[in-house]
Amino acid sequence: MCRVVDVRQAVLARNDGLAAGLRRELDGRGITAVNLLSSPGSGKTALLELLLARAAGRGVPPAALTADLATENDARRLARSGAPVKQVLTGGLCHLEAAQMRGHLEGWPPEDTRVLFVENVGNLVCPAAYDLGETLRVVLMSVTEGEDKPVKYPTAFGLANLVVLSKADLGEAAGFDGDAFAESVERVNPGVEVLHTSARTGQGVDALLDRVLAVCEGARPHRPPLAGRHLSEHRHEHGHEHSHEPSHGHPRDHEHPHAHPGGESALPGAGLPAR
Numbered sequence: 001m002c003r004v005v006d007v008r009q010a011v012l013a014r015n016d017g018l019a020a021g022l023r024r025e026l027d028g029r030g031i032t033a034v035n036l037l038s039s040p041g042s043g044k045t046a047l048l049e050l051l052l053a054r055a056a057g058r059g060v061p062p063a064a065l066t067a068d069l070a071t072e073n074d075a076r077r078l079a080r081s082g083a084p085v086k087q088v089l090t091g092g093l094c095h096l097e098a099a100q101m102r103g104h105l106e107g108w109p110p111e112d113t114r115v116l117f118v119e120n121v122g123n124l125v126c127p128a129a130y131d132l133g134e135t136l137r138v139v140l141m142s143v144t145e146g147e148d149k150p151v152k153y154p155t156a157f158g159l160a161n162l163v164v165l166s167k168a169d170l171g172e173a174a175g176f177d178g179d180a181f182a183e184s185v186e187r188v189n190p191g192v193e194v195l196h197t198s199a200r201t202g203q204g205v206d207a208l209l210d211r212v213l214a215v216c217e218g219a220r221p222h223r224p225p226l227a228g229r230h231l232s233e234h235r236h237e238h239g240h241e242h243s244h245e246p247s248h249g250h251p252r253d254h255e256h257p258h259a260h261p262g263g264e265s266a267l268p269g270a271g272l273p274a275r
């Protein structure tokens, strides 16, 4: 058990180091990366289709990298916006890692890109632990998934800079309890902003884009209070679960994002620095 924990932490620490380097590199290229996480089918691609078109319409050239285990379906959908799009097939892996990102960002996206949307593999567990060099992490959940998902997936929701409740147009039909959901979010990530969106009606899409573009322009994203901790829930690729206590408490410092010994963060995707 201890060895599994050690190996796991070494993998995450290596990923964090690569992600910190990638964030600096993207910063140097003038690109802000936005990592979108949700369970399968919550509406990441549907929302991105709108965000790509609207970002371009507001004079901020976007690009999208979308990850799946199989098919290029999402890339095809996103490419209709006219934005540069890349499909990553993860070869069975349930999440994206910084090393994969780096490989895909060599010579891509085009130089004028200002915002890079990354659609992670549909999964609320594995992707949560991997920092991809993003500046903004958005976690989505749709109204049909159940109000308690934030407390059931505290790593994903606890490390979000912004939470999106998607498919708001179906809220009434689903009998969605907005107050219970808000309470559930507040328990794992106090103070995080929650936006309600619908890719059908367009509700909340401009508000979400406003938040993204503000971060592109240097606004500080909400800093998750769980930043700095390796949390207890995680399912491993090798098929079993175990828990480990927070191993260290080095919240990434917004003022000095690279102040951790070694110049890198020890955090899995947490407390992403403002730009």
Ligand SMILES: Nc1nc2c(ncn2[C@@H]2O[C@H](COP(=O)(O)OP(=O)(O)OP(=O)(O)O)[C@@H](O)[C@H]2O)c(=O)[nH]1
Pocket: 038, 039, 040, 041, 042, 043, 044, 045, 046, 047, 074, 121, 122, 123, 166, 167, 168, 169, 170, 197, 198, 199, 200, 201
């Ligand atoms: N009513 C409604 N349906 C939506 C909305 N957003 C997405 N959908 C539908 O939900 C289904 C899944 O949407 P996707 O955008 O493919 O979801 P995803 O999160 O990208 O899925 P994966 O990439 O497979 O994880 C599709 O049938 C969409 O048309 C929404 O706001 N309202």
Ligand SMILES: [Mg+2]
Pocket: 044, 045, 046, 074, 119
């Ligand atoms: Mg998708």
